[in-house]
Amino acid sequence: LPEDRQQPDVFEALCKLHERKDGDSVVYLDAWPFSVPLVIICSPTLAAQACSQEHDLCKSPMLQSFFNPLAGGENLFTMNGPEWKRSRALFNPGFSGNYILQQTSHIIDEAEIYVEILREHARKGDIFSLDDVTCWYLMDVIGSVTLDSRLHSQRRYNPLATALRRQIRWHVLESEKWLRWNPARPFVQWYSSYEMDSYIGNELDKRYAEWTQDEASTRSIIHLALQGYMAHQKDKARPTRLDQAFKKRATIQIRLFLFAGHDSTSSTICYCFYLLESHPEVLAKLRAEHDAVLGSNIEETASNLREQPTLLNQIPYTTAVIKEALRLFPPASAMRGGDPSVQLKDDRGNLYPTDGMNMWILHSALQHHPDYWPEPLSFIPERWLVGPGDPLYPVKGGWRPFEHGPRNCLGQTLAMQDVKITLALTVRYKQRL
Ligand code: HEM
Secondary structure, three states: OOOOOOHHHHHHHHHHHHOOOOOOOEEEEOOOOOOOOEEEEOOHHHHHHHOOOOOOOOOOOHHHHHHHHHHOOOOOOOOOHHHHHHHHHHHHHHHOHHHHHHOHHHHHHHHHHHHHHHHHHHHHOOOOOHHHHHHHHHHHHHHHHHHOOOOOOOOOOOHHHHHHHHHHHHHHOOOOHHHHHOOOHHHHHHHHHHHHHHHHHHHHHHHHHHHHHOOOOOOOHHHHHHHHHHHHOOOOOOOOOOOHHHHHHHHHHHHHHHHHHHHHHHHHHHHHHHHHHHOHHHHHHHHHHHHHHHOOOHHHHHHHHHHOHHHHHOOHHHHHHHHHHHHHOOOOOEEEEOOOOOEEEOOOOOEEEOOOOEEEEOHHHHHOOOOOOOOOOOOOHHHHOOOOOOOOOOOOOOOOOOOOOOOOOOOHHHHHHHHHHHHHHHOOOOOOO
16 A cells, blocks of 8 residues: 555455455454554444444543543543543533534634635635645634634634644654654643643633623533533532633543544545545536525525525435545544453354454445445445435445444534535635636
């Protein structure tokens, strides 16, 4: 494989080479001393069991060393047990479908700036990194929806967004391995963390002050979380300053939302553009749907959506395009720790032990597997619109870019909504202007 392929591609290739013919697609890999042994799962049946409520398997401790420096501590992604349940319950209402629909206007505010920036590039005809521009855009969306704070990082320097992007660069080290040995690394990481915590802490203090003026305010996800938290504290006297325990927990989760949400949604938008550009017949259908549902004048789309956000629930072809992009280019995967009492079982009755291992549900391998998908590598949005009985009808549990089960993606509705809005505001521009 070429050197710059993503890590999961290597494992997908490995799975293809080594899968057994008399059972489901699973590979056991002992990568000692780099990791505990892995069970790489590329089968819908086994993935569903590994992520099920029934087994309730823990998030692997291996994830902590990756996620915790970015989030600043134990976070929703890595926590387990009652602590995770409490935090998830606090943030669930803010990420519900209805609530995210109410955030449409905030998302459009940021999307309009993104569209302006893309059009400026189109006018100049220059070469630029679409992923970079889109990542800043998503930082602004997530800052606005979760923290009720407009970061404006698309247009100017913002300490929070810049510190997080710097933290990722010095932590992930995919393309710049030399950074690992740079003696300044611990200082840069400490300072970026400090900058993020100070910025979010200040914003949280402001939200608390606003909230004490108007307790019914539900303007952003953080307001809802604050409301939920304070409802549990109602027997105690109202503190004049924001409760420090809440502040610490909320800061970590906001850092996680920014990290987990910006890059994944950005890559989905970029791949949608790539696939639409290379499939003009799909692009034509998408434009026709937008003309019919969102109004034929693209300049009025934003105001139409602000007035009627539910229009976003009436564009099935757009949803199919995004689902197909996420099938071909899933930005994430899932991991669970094994357990001595849990053996996975495929449809032929083969048993797969998990004790002492980490299960890696490899979304790319599963979503490209020819046993589950006709024409697995072709971009066919129609497979999401046909009924049962059609050869294209997707296999149950085969599509899992956001995972399923109790640990599924908290931000999936926000991500889908944001990609829909972005496509609605961009794909009908036809020429350089
Ligand atoms: C296209 C965009 C996205 C994709 C493909 C994606 C994918 C995923 C996946 C696969 C998981 C589960 C991982 C596992 O089971 O180990 C997950 C969890 C999570 N995601 Fe996303 N995500 C996206 C966007 C977002 C956004 C926008 C946010 C928040 C703003 C977000 C926040 C989270 C959180 C907090 C969790 C942990 C949930 C828990 O364990 O309770 N994600 N995501």
